[in-house]
Amino acid sequence: MKNILLPTDFSENSKNAINYALELFNNEPCKFYILNTYTPIIYNYDYQMSSGAYIGNVVDVIRNNSLEALNDLEKYVIEKYNNPKHEFELISSFSTLTDEIDLLVAQKNLDLIIMGTKGASGVEEVLFGTNTIHTIKKVKCPVLAIPDGFFFEKPKDILFPTDYKIDYSAKHLDILETISSIYNSKVHILHVSLNRDLNEEENTHKNKLDNLLNSIHKEFYSVKDQEIPQAINEFQKSTYVHMLMMIKNKHTFLENLFFKKVINQIGFHLTVPFLVVPSNF
Numbered sequence: 575m576k577n578i579l580l581p582t583d584f585s586e587n588s589k590n591a592i593n594y595a596l597e598l599f600n601n602e603p604c605k606f607y608i609l610n611t612y613t614p615i616i617y618n619y620d621y622q623m624s625s626g627a628y629i630g631n632v633v634d635v636i637r638n639n640s641l642e643a644l645n646d647l648e649k650y651v652i653e654k655y656n657n658p659k660h661e662f663e664l665i666s667s668f669s670t671l672t673d674e675i676d677l678l679v680a681q682k683n684l685d686l687i688i689m690g691t692k693g694a695s696g697v698e699e700v701l702f703g704t705n706t707i708h709t710i711k712k713v714k715c716p717v718l719a720i721p722d723g724f725f726f727e728k729p730k731d732i733l734f735p736t737d738y739k740i741d742y743s744a745k746h747l748d749i750l751e752t753i754s755s756i757y758n759s760k761v762h763i764l765h766v767s768l769n770r771d772l773n774e775e776e777n778t779h780k781n782k783l784d785n786l787l788n789s790i791h792k793e794f795y796s797v798k799d800q801e802i803p804q805a806i807n808e809f810q811k812s813t814y815v816h817m818l819m820m821i822k823n824k825h826t827f828l829e830n831l832f833f834k835k836v837i838n839q840i841g842f843h844l845t846v847p848f849l850v851v852p853s854n855f
Contacts, residue, residue, distance in 0.1 A: 578607070637666060822853060
């Protein structure tokens with residue numbers, strides 16, 4: 575049974591991600607943890623210090639609203655999907671989202687986090703919304719980010735760009751293998767380099783990746799003289815993919831997406847679900 579976390583702020587964006595999750599694992603035994611976090615903001619510190627009872631009342635009201643909305647959401651998904659293979663646990667927490675997720679990853683032995691993402695207007699956040707960026711940066715658990723307005727499609731084709739700089743393990747590929755097995759997906763492994771061949775270490779990593787994905791339908795590609803964003807965009811012009819998967823490692827393209835103001839310049843935009851797997855768990 576997979577343990578999957580579904581963070582929600584009760585927006586249509588997060589509700590859409592929950593629908594996607596329940597469709598994606600429709601035929602798989604899963605326990606879904608539906609999480610809402612809240613942190614009431616009190617602006618006047620002096621007033622806060624002298625009005626503890628009032629602050630407590632505010633927190634109680636917000637907690638009750640959170641629990642009520644979680645119960646309504648659980649009722650909605652049970653009535654809509656009526657899936658005996660799925661269990662649900664509701665979590666309402668007075669905490670920040672990333673701190674609470676960090677705790678739950680260990681406490682609930684989470685396999686995956688599925689959350690909605692909506693790019694902000696700022697240059698650094700056109701790919702993901704703030705909560706998604708912080709979760710991917712901090713939390714050591716795979717995250718599947720669902721773009722705003724993307725409705726479920728069977729992930730028959732999955733694009734996996736890589737630089738072969740990672741010593742792959744079965745843990746890195748667990749979710750990819752699960753999804754690929756369910757849908758008989760084809761995994762397109764795309765290596766992008768700047769005008770050079772693979773060195774010995776990269777060849778070793780590629781062969782290990784091939785062996786680890788032995789049971790999966792896959793194809794390897796190699797592209798030179800292109801940056802990864804352009805290579806992804808070019809690939810998608812010829813092959814429609816239903817999911818993008820990458821492993822987040824320090825000093826790689828994916829890490830740079832979150833820190834460098836290059837997204838608008840290179841024209842890389844998230845249009846399909848994006849599975850991000852941390853290099854260390």
